[in-house]
Structures are given as C-alpha cells and as structure tokens.
C-alpha cells in the first residue's frame with residue numbers, strides 16, 4: 387500500500403461517524419426520482435464544504451464536482467439520488483418512498499470518496515479528473531411522472547443517466563465507476579462483489595384502450611368495453627409467452643393505471659402501462675411487436691381501438707467480469723473483507739440506466755453488502771453500517787486513485803480497451819428518435 391492509499395483510508399476512518407450520520411439522514415428522507423431536491427442539496431452542501439465547485443440542477447437534481455488537474459482521463463464516480471416507491475416500508479416517507487434499493491448508501495459512498503480525494507495531497511496525485519456525480523432517477527418512473535417532468539422541466543428520458551447523456555453532461559467523461567447494494571451473494575456474507583452481471587434492457591409501453599361509454603346495465607350493447615379489451619389483451623399476452631425464448635431473458639409485466647370511469651358506466655378508456663424487457667435490443671423489438679399484436683387483436687375483437695405509445699427505457703448491460711484493478715483495490719481493504727466475483731454467465735433480469743452508460747463508455751462496478759431483506763421490499767434494511775457505508779466509500783476512493791495515479795495508466799488501459807457500441811452522437815440520435 388502506498389502513502390496515498392494509506393492516507394485515503396485514514397481520512398475515511400477519521401470521518402466515519404460523519405459519513406454514518408449522512409447515511410442516516412439520506413435514508414430517512416427518501417425521495418422520488420427527479421424530485422430528489424433535499425438529497426441533492428445535501429450533496430451540494432457537503433461538496434462545497436470540501437471546497438469543491440459544484441454544478442447543480444442537472445436534469446433537475448443532478449450535482450457534479452470535479453477533483454484533480456482537469457487534464458487526462460475523466461473518471462465519474464456515480465451515486466444515485468432516488469428512492470423507490472415502497473409505501474409499506476417502515477421508513478417510507480409521507481409520499482411512500484423508501485431507500486429500499488440502497489441508493490442512499492451509494493451517495494454516502496460517493497461523498498466519502500469525494501472527502502478523501504479532495505484532500506490536497508491526494509488530489510495533487512491524480513493525473514486526471516475524478517468527477518463526483520450524483521445522478522437523479524435511476525428507478526423507471528410511471529408514465530404520469532414522465533409526462534409531468536417532460537412538461538415542467540423538458541426532461542425527455544425516464545432514466546436520469548439517459549437524460550444527462552442526452553444533455554451532454556457525460557460528454558467529457560471517459561470512464562464511469564458505479565456501485566450498488568448487493569443483489570446476489572448476501573447469503574454467503576459477501577462484503578464486496580466485483581464486476582456486473584448482464585442486465586436486461588427494456589422499453590416502456592403504454593396502451594390506451596379506447597372504447598365507448600354507455601349505461602353499464604341499461605345499455606351495455608351501445609358501449610364498447612375498454613376494460614374487457616385490455617383484459618383480453620393481457621390474456622393474449624399470457625398465451626404468447628410460450629414463444630419467448632429463454633436465451634432472451636424476456637420479462638413483460640403490465641399493470642392497469644386506469645380501469646374505467648365509474649362503477650355504472652361501460653369503461654371508455656383503460657390505460658395499461660408495462661415494461662418490455664430482454665437482454666438485447668433486437669429481442670426487445672421482437673417481443674414488443676408481439677405485445678402490440680395482442681392488444682390490437684383484442685381491441686378489434688371487442689370493438690375498441692388500441693393506441694400504443696412506446697417510450698425509451700434503458701439499454702441492456704453487458705456482463706463485465708472484474709478486471710485486476712478491482713481485485714487489487716479490494717485487497718487493500720484487508721483480509722477480513724470477503725470479496726467475490728459476480729457469477730459468470732448470469733443474466734440479471736432487472737434493468738438499470740447504467741446500461742446506457744455502457745453504450746458509450748466503459749463502466750467499472752462493484753456491489754456491497756451490509757443489508758438484509760429483498761431489494762424494493764419493505765424488508766430491506768441495513769444490518770452492518772460499516773459494510774454498507776464505509777467499506778464501499780473506501781473502495782470507491784481507492785479505485786479512483788488507482789485509476790488515475792501514475793499518469794492514469796490504468797484508466798487509459800480500460801478506456802483504450804473498450805469498444806463502445808455507440809458513439810456519443812449516435813446515442814443522442816437514438817434518444818432523439820425515441821423521445822420525439
């Protein structure tokens with residue numbers, strides 16, 4: 387371990403109580419995606435206290451600050467600001483949001499990394515830039531929220547990272563470091579899981595089923611029942627599921643946002659929202675076309691019209707097994723820390739807008755333990771605050787330092803070795819096509 391690595395660890399240890407208090411504060415003030423005003427303010431205040439210059443209000447609530455020389459590779463250290471809708475969680479906010487996906491811990495970890503890296507001696511040792519980047523809205527939002535933020539803030543993308551990419555806020559970033567609460571490996575007591583499994587991507591789909599209202603008892607023959615058509619569409623979807631191929635990791639999960647108008651009226655408008663997920667863009671498109679046919683056919687059968695609106699979701703994530711720098715960095719945290727690699731060949735059927743970062747740049751990821759209970763459930767809680775907050779802060783800070791020390795050789799190696807599926811311009815064109 388070199389002097390700077392020792393210093394990074396000792397700075398974080400010396401401020402562990404302060405970071406734990408921040409974690410507790412953010413955890414107990416969970417906020418919805420694109421509405422994380424309080425959390426964003428907390429982040430900005432902390433970064434300013436460290437003497438950093440912040441850019442705020444990026445895609446509504448994003449906050450960014452740069453540490454380092456301003457030349458050489460730019461490594462973004464990402465923390466997600468949003469919580470998940472989980473009204474039954476014991477720590478849910480008045481609006482029903484809770485940090486049941488552990489994003490508050492990412493913010494703590496990112497701030498711990500900012501604390502250590504902004505030390506003047508450490509900052510001077512970086513041959514590049516570490517961009518501290520708190521990003522909004524990782525969790526996919528309901529169509530009603532997407533419509534609201536588009537109207538009020540000109541936000542085109544459901545995913546915060548997608549929107550920041552669209553706005554050019556990642557144009558100067560070469561490599562991203564992300565982290566998340568552990569998804570697999572909790573039973574084994576893993577502290578740090580290195581790398582990331584492949585994840586599905588998806589599109590958001592809304593079916594507006596238009597029928598005709600009529601007296602539900604006196605004259606149903608004069609109506610066209612949009613609820614019946616929507617239900618038939620979902621039954622058809624169930625029947626085409628046998629054609630989904632295992633290799634594509636398909637998930638389609640609809641829910642009814644609006645079921646009709648009144649108890650005694652034939653429903654004239656029913657709205658069904660869903661996500662159509664698979665592990666390649668081609669598979670997503672193939673399945674999406676089948677889903678459309680289900681609802682169009684059902685509409686025809688009942689005498690309704692299906693208006694189908696697709697919106698940009700997230701891109702699939704490739705599997706990335708851990709490179710040496712992740713293993714070497716984790717080793718600095720001591721033998722008592724239980725480190726593992728993500729299991730190879732696994733598809734995580736959930737999705738993340740980190741997939742959109744992968745579309746244009748390399749991403750290094752690790753996940754951290756210290757929590758129990760399923761993600762997105764009322765049972766999610768922290769069981770070991772050190773493992774959930776302090777250890778990943780050390781990991782992120784050390785990783786940034788090791789990427790950027792010695793002429794940023796490690797960062798350059800990873801950036802040069804990555805073949806991004808899209809250029810930034812191609813990605814922005816794709817967003818434009820999806821969101822116009």
Ligand SMILES: [Zn+2]
Pocket residue numbers: 487488489524566
């Ligand atoms: Zn999450």
